[in-house]
Amino acid sequence: MRREWVDGDCWLGCDRAGIRVIWLGPVQWDGQHAPFMACASCLARLMRQADAYWMDRRPVAA
Known part of the structure; x- marks a missing residue:
């Protein structure tokens, strides 16, 4: 499945809103x-x- 960047909110550390984000799951x-x-x-x-x-x-490695 192809993922695309969209405008949205980052749910990780920066917690910024209204920026380019990608769906991780x-x-x-x-x-x-x-x-x-x-x-x-x-x-x-x-x-x-x-x-x-x-x-x-x-x-x-052995």
Whole structure:
């Protein structure tokens, strides 16, 4: 599925409104759903955090 940048609110750290954001997935809580959106700078930070997590946990080559 192709994701597109739209005008909306960032739900990550910057919490800015009315900016370009992209859908990351649904937030699900107590049987309710909401769109989880992020701006480019917050998405980049999230990707760096994920990369660091994966690099710390990758298997060591024998």
